[in-house]
Amino acid sequence: MSKETKNKPKLKLAIYWGAACGGCCISVLDVHEKLFDVVAVADLVFWPIALDVKYADVEAMENGFIDVTLYNGAVRNSENEHMAKLLRQKSKILIAYGSCAHLGGIPGLANFHNKEEIFERVYHTSESTVNKERVEPVTSYKVAEGTLSLPEFFNDVRALDQVVDVDYYLPGCPPQTERFVEVFMAIVTNASLPPNGSVVGATEKAQCDECQRKKTDNKRIKQFKRLVEVIDDGETCFLEQGIICMGPATRSGCGYRCIEGNSPCQGCYGPPSTSPDPGAKMMSAIATMIDSNDPDEIIKIVEQIEDPAGTFYRFSLPGSILRRKLIETQT
Amino acid sequence: MEEKRIGVYICWCGSNIAKMIDVGRIAKETQKFSNVVMARDYKYMCSDPGQETLISDIKKYKLNRIVVAACSPRLHEPTFRKALEQAGMNPYLFQMANIREQDSWVHIDREYATLKALSLIKAAVSRVYHHKPLEKRSVEVNPATLIIGGGISGISAALEIANAGKQVYLVEKSDALGGITARLDLSFPFLESVRQMLKPKIQQVQAHKLIDVFLNPTFEDITGYVGNFKSKIRQNGPEKELLFGNIIVATGLQAFNPEVIPEYGYGKLPDVITSLEMEEMLMRGNVITSNGKEPENIAIIHCVGSRNSKYHPYCSRTCCSTALKYANQLRSMLPDSNIYELYADMRTFGKGCEEFYSDSSRRKILFLMFDQEEGLPNISKAPQNDSSEMIINMHEKLSGEEIEIPADMVILMTAMEAQNDAKDIARLTGISLCSNDFYIEKHPKLDPVATTTDGVYIVGTCQSPKDIVESIAQAKAAAARVLASIAVVNMEVEVTTAHVNEDVCCGCQTCIMVCPYTAIHFDEEKKVSVVNEALCKGCGTCGSTCPTGAIESRHFTDIQILSQIEGLLKSEKESI
Ligand SMILES: Cc1cc2nc3c(=O)[nH]c(=O)nc-3n(C[C@H](O)[C@H](O)[C@H](O)COP(=O)(O)OP(=O)(O)OC[C@H]3O[C@@H](n4cnc5c(N)ncnc54)[C@H](O)[C@@H]3O)c2cc1C
Ligand code: SF4
Ligand code: SF4
Ligand code: SF4
Ligand code: SF4
Ligand code: SF4
Numbered sequence: 001m002s003k004e005t006k007n008k009p010k011l012k013l014a015i016y017w018g019a020a021c022g023g024c025c026i027s028v029l030d031v032h033e034k035l036f037d038v039v040a041v042a043d044l045v046f047w048p049i050a051l052d053v054k055y056a057d058v059e060a061m062e063n064g065f066i067d068v069t070l071y072n073g074a075v076r077n078s079e080n081e082h083m084a085k086l087l088r089q090k091s092k093i094l095i096a097y098g099s100c101a102h103l104g105g106i107p108g109l110a111n112f113h114n115k116e117e118i119f120e121r122v123y124h125t126s127e128s129t130v131n132k133e134r135v136e137p138v139t140s141y142k143v144a145e146g147t148l149s150l151p152e153f154f155n156d157v158r159a160l161d162q163v164v165d166v167d168y169y170l171p172g173c174p175p176q177t178e179r180f181v182e183v184f185m186a187i188v189t190n191a192s193l194p195p196n197g198s199v200v201g202a203t204e205k206a207q208c209d210e211c212q213r214k215k216t217d218n219k220r221i222k223q224f225k226r227l228v229e230v231i232d233d234g235e236t237c238f239l240e241q242g243i244i245c246m247g248p249a250t251r252s253g254c255g256y257r258c259i260e261g262n263s264p265c266q267g268c269y270g271p272p273s274t275s276p277d278p279g280a281k282m283m284s285a286i287a288t289m290i291d292s293n294d295p296d297e298i299i300k301i302v303e304q305i306e307d308p309a310g311t312f313y314r315f316s317l318p319g320s321i322l323r324r325k326l327i328e329t330q331t
Numbered sequence: 332m333e334e335k336r337i338g339v340y341i342c343w344c345g346s347n348i349a350k351m352i353d354v355g356r357i358a359k360e361t362q363k364f365s366n367v368v369m370a371r372d373y374k375y376m377c378s379d380p381g382q383e384t385l386i387s388d389i390k391k392y393k394l395n396r397i398v399v400a401a402c403s404p405r406l407h408e409p410t411f412r413k414a415l416e417q418a419g420m421n422p423y424l425f426q427m428a429n430i431r432e433q434d435s436w437v438h439i440d441r442e443y444a445t446l447k448a449l450s451l452i453k454a455a456v457s458r459v460y461h462h463k464p465l466e467k468r469s470v471e472v473n474p475a476t477l478i479i480g481g482g483i484s485g486i487s488a489a490l491e492i493a494n495a496g497k498q499v500y501l502v503e504k505s506d507a508l509g510g511i512t513a514r515l516d517l518s519f520p521f522l523e524s525v526r527q528m529l530k531p532k533i534q535q536v537q538a539h540k541l542i543d544v545f546l547n548p549t550f551e552d553i554t555g556y557v558g559n560f561k562s563k564i565r566q567n568g569p570e571k572e573l574l575f576g577n578i579i580v581a582t583g584l585q586a587f588n589p590e591v592i593p594e595y596g597y598g599k600l601p602d603v604i605t606s607l608e609m610e611e612m613l614m615r616g617n618v619i620t621s622n623g624k625e626p627e628n629i630a631i632i633h634c635v636g637s638r639n640s641k642y643h644p645y646c647s648r649t650c651c652s653t654a655l656k657y658a659n660q661l662r663s664m665l666p667d668s669n670i671y672e673l674y675a676d677m678r679t680f681g682k683g684c685e686e687f688y689s690d691s692s693r694r695k696i697l698f699l700m701f702d703q704e705e706g707l708p709n710i711s712k713a714p715q716n717d718s719s720e721m722i723i724n725m726h727e728k729l730s731g732e733e734i735e736i737p738a739d740m741v742i743l744m745t746a747m748e749a750q751n752d753a754k755d756i757a758r759l760t761g762i763s764l765c766s767n768d769f770y771i772e773k774h775p776k777l778d779p780v781a782t783t784t785d786g787v788y789i790v791g792t793c794q795s796p797k798d799i800v801e802s803i804a805q806a807k808a809a810a811a812r813v814l815a816s817i818a819v820v821n822m823e824v825e826v827t828t829a830h831v832n833e834d835v836c837c838g839c840q841t842c843i844m845v846c847p848y849t850a851i852h853f854d855e856e857k858k859v860s861v862v863n864e865a866l867c868k869g870c871g872t873c874g875s876t877c878p879t880g881a882i883e884s885r886h887f888t889d890i891q892i893l894s895q896i897e898g899l900l901k902s903e904k905e906s907i
Contacts, residue, residue, distance in 0.1 A: 206837035206879045209858065217843035217853065239839075248839035248878040274835050274880030276889065285878035288845045321893075 011067040011188060013038075014046035014058075015097075016087055018080035019107040019157065020073025024098040025049040027174035028070070034181055041188045042067075055083070061090045068187055070097040070170070070180075074107045074318065075158040078139075079151035088164040093187065095200075097180075099173040099268045101160040102199075104318025106173070108157045111317050111324035112309055115155045159319040169199045173268035173315060176201070176254050202253030204272055207245075207265050210252045213237045220291035224304040227263065238264040239289065244311055249275065249282040268315045277321040279312035335460050338369040338394040339452060340385060342376035342401035344431055351435035353445045357400075360449055364456050368392050377407050382414040389418035396462060398455045400428040400448065421464030423826070423886060428455040450899050457898030461891045469821045470865060472558040473576035474498065476813050479756065480581035481544070482510020484791025484802040486532050488579050491810035493541040497817060500573050501536065502545045502564070508533045510583050511792075512799060516613040517660065519652040519798075520679075520687035553578070553759050556865040557786030558822050577786045577813045578760055580770060581806065582753070584792040587636035587643065587746035594707040595635065595743060602626070602720055603710060603741045605635075606650065609657055618664060618740075620720065625665060626739035628719050631657055632708060633674040636746035639703050643746050645767060647796040650744035651678045655687055657742060658696045670696045671736055673725065675703050681798065699736070700728040710741055747796040760787050761848045761866075769795050780809040783868070784848060785824070788812060827869040827886040833859045835881035842873040842882060 017025055025047075031038060045066060046053045069091040075081050088094055099105035110118060123129065123136050140149045160166050170183060179201030186193060186200075194200060208215060215237040225242040232238075238245035238259075246267030247259065258265050271278035286305075292298050305311065313320060339361045343349035354372040361370040369392050375381050376399055388394060397420070399411050404427040412422035430448040438444040474497050478485045481503030489499045507513065515525040536542050548566035555561045558576045565571070586607050589597040597603045601621035604612075612618050620626050631654045636642040651674065658670050677698075679688045692698065701708055708725035719737030727734050749768035750756070757764050762782040763771045770789040773781040780788050788809035791802035816822060829850075831842075836859040843851045843860060850866035851873060853859075862873070862882075874884035883889075 204835055206835075206839070208837040208839040215838070215840060217840040219841055219844065248837055248841060252837075272835055272879050272881075274832065274889075275878070276880075276893070278878075281878045281880060284875050285839075285841045288841065288872075288876045 011042040012045045012065065013042040014066045014069040014087065014091065015044070015049075016046065016069065016071050016073075016083055017048065018071065018073030018084065018101065018160070019076035020098070020100055021106070022049065024070075024072030024100075024174040027098075027172075027177050028180065030177040031181055038181075038184065042184075055086075058086060058090060063089050064092050066091040068093045068095065068184075070095050071101050071160055072098040072174075074100040074104050075154075075160060075163045076107055076110075077151040077153050081154075081163055082151075084160060084163045093167045094160075094164065095183075096160040096166045096169045098175055099171060099270065099315040101166075102169045102171045102319065103270050103316040104157050104159045105268075105315050108159070108316070108318040109310060109314070110157050113325070114327050115153055117327075119153075156324060157318050162318065167196050168193075169270075170201045171199060171251065171269045172201070172254055173266075176257070178255075179253060199251065199270070199273065202251040202269050205252055206272055207247035207250050207252045207254075207256055207259065207269075208237075210256050211237075211247055211259050212256075213259065215240065219289045221286075221289045222291045222301065224301065226306060232262055234262060244286065244305065246278070246282060246312075246314075248285060249278040266314055267312075270316060270319075278316050279309075279320055279322065282312050283308075333395065335366045335396055336368045336392065336394050337364075337366045337396040337398065337456055337459060338385070338388055338392065339364075339367055339371075339398045339400065339456065340376050340381075341370070341372040341430075341448075341452070342381070342399065343372060343374045344401060344435075345375065348401070348431050348435045351438060351441055351444045352430060352448045353441065356445060357448055357452065361452055361456070364453065366396075366460060367456060368394060376401050377410050382410070382417075385411070385414050386418040389415070389420060395420065395424060396459045397425045398428060398452065398459050399425070400430045400452045400455065402431040403427075403429050403433075423465040424459065424462050426455040426459040426462065428452045453901070454895045454898035458891050458895035461888065461894055462886070465826045465885060467823060467826055468865075469823045470556070470558040472817055472820060472822050473560070473574050474817045475500065475573075475575040476577045476579060477502065477553075477560065477562070477573065477575045478579045478581060479760075480504075480510070480583055480791070480793065481508040481536075481546075482581060482583045482791060482802075483512040483529065483532075483799055484583065484793075484806045485510075485579070485581035486529075486536055487803045487806035488581060488790060488810045488813075489536055489542050490532065490539070491807050492813060493539050495810075495814050497541065497814065498575075499539075499542045500545065500564075500575060501542055502548060502550065504547060506547045508536060508544065508546075511607075514607060514610055514614075516610050517656060519649075519656040520681075520683040522656065522659065525799075556863070557784075557816075557824065559865070560786070577788070577816060579788045579790055579806075579809050579813065580756060580760060580762070580793055581789075581791045582750050582756055582793045584747040584796065585750050587748045589635050589743045589745050592635065592642070592707065594709045595632070595741070596710050597743060600710060600712060600721060600741075602739060603743060605743050605745045606653060606657075607745070609742045613657075613660055618661065620739050624739070626668060628669045628671070628737045629661055629665075629740045629742070630671040630673055630723055630736055630738040631742045631744065633672070633744045634676075634703065634746075635743040636748070638675065643748060643767060645796070646678060647744075647747040648678070648680075649747070649796060649798045652681070652684050652687065652798070654742075654744050655679065655691045658691055659687075659694065662694050662696065669737075671723075671738070672696055672698045673701055673708055673723070673736075674698065675701055681800070699725065699734070701725050702728050708736075710738070713737070747792060750793065753793070756793075758849075760784065762787050762789065763847065769793065780805050781812060785822075785868075786816070824865060825867065825869050827884070828864040828867040829862045829869065829871070829873050830864070830883050830885060831860050831862055832881045832883060833857060835879050836860055836877075837879050837881070839878065842877050845872050845876045847872065 069087045096102050139152050183200045219239050221242050243264050245264035247265040250265050250267045251269040275281045290301050341354050358370045358372040373381050415422045428451040434448050476499050478489050478501045489501045493499045518525050545566045548564050550564040553562045560575050562573050563570050637647040708723050710723050713719050713722045721738045723736040753768045761784040765771050772779045790805040790809045838858040848866050848868050850863050854861050871884045874882045
């Protein structure tokens with residue numbers, strides 16, 4: 001560690017999880033011994049997974065007290081929303097950390113349903129549920145001891161920037177830990193940061209640019225296959241083997257870790273800034289690869305794609321142009 | 332960034348628009364849109380005073396984006412773009428909102444039609460905000476022409492162009508010129524000798540200083556674009572590079588193989604022959620059956636492989652007249668024979684052809700009608716002791732009876748179909764095929780010999796079945812188009828092309844195979860795709876295919892289209 005950084009006042013760092021799986025917080029812990037570098041230059045003032053700091057303590061902070069907040073997870077309920085707004089107020093720099101905060105992520109797939117459908121499934125029809133009284137969560141409930149409250153479950157899952165202004169986005173599910181350290185150190189050392197609203201810790205080019213697999217212009221697909229259905233030669237572009245790879249619609253920055261593990265890219269790093277809707281982009285690209293001019297055959301080929309919505313919008317539904325499935329409401 | 336100053340002009344089109352849309356109200360509302368500096372309504376925007384108002388406003392109010400809400404852009408977009416140029420503006424900083432064909436003409440409620448016009452204008456305003464100036468480009472036209480196919484069509488085009496003093500490269504894949512025409516004996520309806528007509532033409536071609544004929548050559552991919560095409564050709568000798576400005580495709584047709592029709596037994600019954608085999612016999616001058624005898628009973632079957640959903644849905648157009656030609660020739664050669672014409676419909680259009688039909692019916696030829704839907708005539712070998720070789724069973728449509736016809740020889744009027752390699756030629760020249768594999772013209776009525784690829788023309792039977800006269804007419808029409816383009820010297824090319832942003836392109840190469848004009852190639856060094864903008868027609872296919880958004884389709888960028896949609900859907904609010 002250089003002298004400059006040593007003598008500087010320590011940065012105040014907060015990490016929070018909204019609708020998240022916990023993986024993002026773990027990815028921060030994954031810095032291993034580098035965590036000492038981080039805590040040498042930063043005080044962690046709030047981090048629910050590791051520190052016992054209450055919401056009230058955050059509320060008591062002055063506006064702008066926190067230097068950097070990493071907000072991971074999507075905004076699914078009123079608690080997530082409240083904390084997003086609160087942390088925005090208290091932080092100089094707010095970073096949407098991970099796919100969920102960036103574009104809605106895996107929890108965002110719930111936008112293919114609405115609250116009613118989700119409650120019906122979770123509290124009534126799921127195989128492991130017995131709920132004859134049809135009890136459902138309510139936001140407030142009176143008991144003898146007083147009133148209990150629960151956050152409100154929203155109809156839509158939103159990405160962080162659909163709720164508050166976001167300074168930077170650090171994509172990934174979870175972000176590659178090295179990328180986090182790089183970005184963090186850049187903030188610490190006052191290195192020139194990209195303009196507000198930028199995606200950091202990822203590049204403008206899509207995965208194929210770094211991917212070492214052999215690719216040609218001969219992407220003609222007669223049959224879509226799942227990974228288990230082919231003997232992957234480990235060399236040929238997945239798409240050219242009929243396996244859907246989100247690589248061409250996904251920023252690189254992850255170090256093509258999935259592809260290097262012989263698994264196609266799932267798309268967690270989100271699209272390059274030139275593409276407003278990675279799902280739509282990838283679907284039109286895939287459509288041109290289908291090797292048939294016969295409408296009936298084309299339908300058959302397309303039907304081989306397992307879970308198309310989940311495949312093409314796995315990490316990006318709330319943040320895409322599509323945002324959610326349109327659900328007819330009775331009027 | 333320069334301040335956007337948008338002018339909006341709402342046309343009444345006399346009463347065409349004004350009667351269904353409240354143009355005055357729209358002008359007032361539009362004035363409130365952000366960045367709109369001037370909004371007016373006017374009786375006829377395309378008239379001289381209309382255009383002059385536009386031009387003087389541009390200068391007076393320093394307008395730098397223009398929207399005209401009027402008729403279809405197909406009609407007057409060029410008019411207003413010219414007006415912008417006259418005012419010193421780039422013509423692409425303009426957008427039309429079609430409030431006539433898409434609004435006033437098709438609605439009956441004035442209030443809704445007015446609101447719709449407002450939405451359409453809002454969409455145009457939102458879009459034009461993002462328009463960028465585009466520069467016109469032109470290319471010099473190489474005066475040489477490549478003609479692919481040395482049938483009567485290719486020969487006619489070659490002579491027409493070479494006689495006007497311009498170089499022609501005529502490429503023929505077989506080892507002789509003439510195509511199908513060279514295999515014909517007489518021509519309908521006047522029964523003149525085809526050879527006498529064709530031979531001098533071929534000799535002229537061979538002697539012409541400005542026509543280089545390549546027989547049976549191998550040639551490489553054609554690269555380049557209108558005005559400047561390039562290819563390499565080899566014909567027993569060293570490879571030669573050819574440069575040319577235009578291409579005429581005259582690859583003709585091939586005959587349908589009737590083996591696939593079980594009812595006719597072609598290939599199994601030796602005396603069932605095709606029309607081209609008949610031509611051969613007629614040219615030799617003796618018509619005899621497989622066992623060396625003159626046929627007593629001859630049947631001619633029409634529509635073999637044509638007008639039948641199992642084979643080709645279309646009419647091959649020349650076979651009815653050709654069938655009559657045979658009946659007439661055979662009647663003269665074999666006066667005592669019985670000649671039967673088994674037809675589905677008699678289609679003898681064209682000068683002199685209907686007369687040819689009525690004359691034939693007076694020459695002891697028996698016409699029998701069948702219905703393809705109800706089943707084809709069935710040919711079988713006759714029993715041993717029968718007087719004829721074969722028996723044809725058919726349902727005669729006009730009499731309604733099942734009949735038996737004796738036959739010693741059956742001539743199948745086989746369909747004309749596209750060449751097997753039509754797809755390769757289409758790919759080579761960047762043109763498209765219809766569902767029957769014939770090349771597609773630019774416009775079926777207004778532009779029958781041009782294609783959607785500038786500088787590539789299609790003539791003769793490769794475009795659709797036709798006779799010699801029609802083939803020659805097309806060949807001469809294409810020759811005239813080519814000569815006109817050479818006369819222009821410099822030709823304007825498309826400006827709304829695609830462009831790859833190298834900083835974003837990931838090299839996935841998805842775009843390359845979708846380009847119908849083979850305008851994209853992969854730069855192995857930079858690892859990005861590159862659009863050759865001289866070849867690009869701005870069709871937009873690659874832009875919508877590119878999964879990264881690296882391709883910008885000029886004048887149809889994502890931001891332009893998304894803003895337009897947003898403007899359309901958010902007309903009540905501001906959306907820019
Ligand atoms: C049995 C029969 C009888 C007919 N009788 C009459 C009649 O009596 N009167 C009449 O007006 N019409 C008649 N027709 C129609 C007439 O034959 C056509 O209209 C005429 O041949 C069309 O000429 P074309 O040059 O367009 O094509 P084609 O004659 O087919 O010539 C095409 C030429 O292109 C060459 N070629 C093809 N592919 C390539 C390639 N990839 N590269 C280089 N060269 C290539 C071929 O080898 C051929 O030489 C008849 C047709 C048939 C089949
Ligand atoms: S981005 Fe991935 S790792 Fe992070 S919270 Fe969301 S699901 Fe978990
Ligand atoms: S599509 Fe996937 S496998 Fe193919 S080159 Fe791109 S990242 Fe690699
Ligand atoms: S390869 Fe794709 S899915 Fe895998 S980590 Fe990278 S961006 Fe995420
Ligand atoms: S499709 Fe797009 S990203 Fe892929 S090679 Fe073409 S321009 Fe590049
Ligand atoms: S827009 Fe793209 S696909 Fe279309 S012609 Fe141009 S380069 Fe080819």
